[in-house]
Amino acid sequence: MSDIAEYERRIAFALERIGRGVEAIKQRAVTAEPEPAPEAMPEPVFEHVPEPVSEIASATAADPAEIAELKASLEAEKEANAQLSERVRAIREKQDTTLNAMERKYGAAVRAQEAAFKEVAALKQANAALIAANRKLMDEGVAFSDEALMAELQALRAARESESSELEQIIAGLDPIIEGATGEAEDA
Numbered sequence: 001m002s003d004i005a006e007y008e009r010r011i012a013f014a015l016e017r018i019g020r021g022v023e024a025i026k027q028r029a030v031t032a033e034p035e036p037a038p039e040a041m042p043e044p045v046f047e048h049v050p051e052p053v054s055e056i057a058s059a060t061a062a063d064p065a066e067i068a069e070l071k072a073s074l075e076a077e078k079e080a081n082a083q084l085s086e087r088v089r090a091i092r093e094k095q096d097t098t099l100n101a102m103e104r105k106y107g108a109a110v111r112a113q114e115a116a117f118k119e120v121a122a123l124k125q126a127n128a129a130l131i132a133a134n135r136k137l138m139d140e141g142v143a144f145s146d147e148a149l150m151a152e153l154q155a156l157r158a159a160r161e162s163e164s165s166e167l168e169q170i171i172a173g174l175d176p177i178i179e180g181a182t183g184e185a186e187d188a
Contacts, residue, residue: 004088011081018074025067120162127155 134152 004084007084011077015074015077018070022070124159127159131155
């Protein structure tokens with residue numbers, strides 16, 4: 001994106017120089033008097049300036065063929081600038097569309113994750129309440145049976161599995177960050 005901005009700046013600079021050169025040639029043709037030495041022009045920003053553009057400041061007589069060539073060059077630069085502007089606009093539209101789509105997907109993923117976390121929290125609370133009730137019944141000697149022990153064991157396993165799943169999600173979320181940091185460290 002910064003390359004396009006740089007190209008636009010260069011094209012605008014070249015167009016400005018061409019315009020100044022054309023005006024200088026027109027003035028010389030009208031006055032037909034010798035002029036003092038032209039003002040010092042800044043060095044070109046890039047190396048591929050066409051020869052007629054760099055010679056505009058040193059031209060002594062108005063040549064209709066040269067003026068026509070400069071006008072054609074000016075039109076070509078304007079066309080190139082218009083094409084670049086159109087490409088920049090298209091790229092910006094594509095970026096905006098992509099960004100909006102990604103923001104919507106991210107929002108949906110965040111909402112789904114929040115809902116899943118609420119559900120997990122509710123299940124953990126229910127499991128904890130079940131375990132506490134089973135312990136109380138077993139302590140009172142009311143429900144000391146294999147079924148009660150198995151239910152408590154299954155509840156504990158489900159809690160551990162839930163915690164394991166949460167840890168896997170956290171690790172999966174951290175993996176891209178770690179890979180990015182590793183990639184940056186290798187590039188440096």
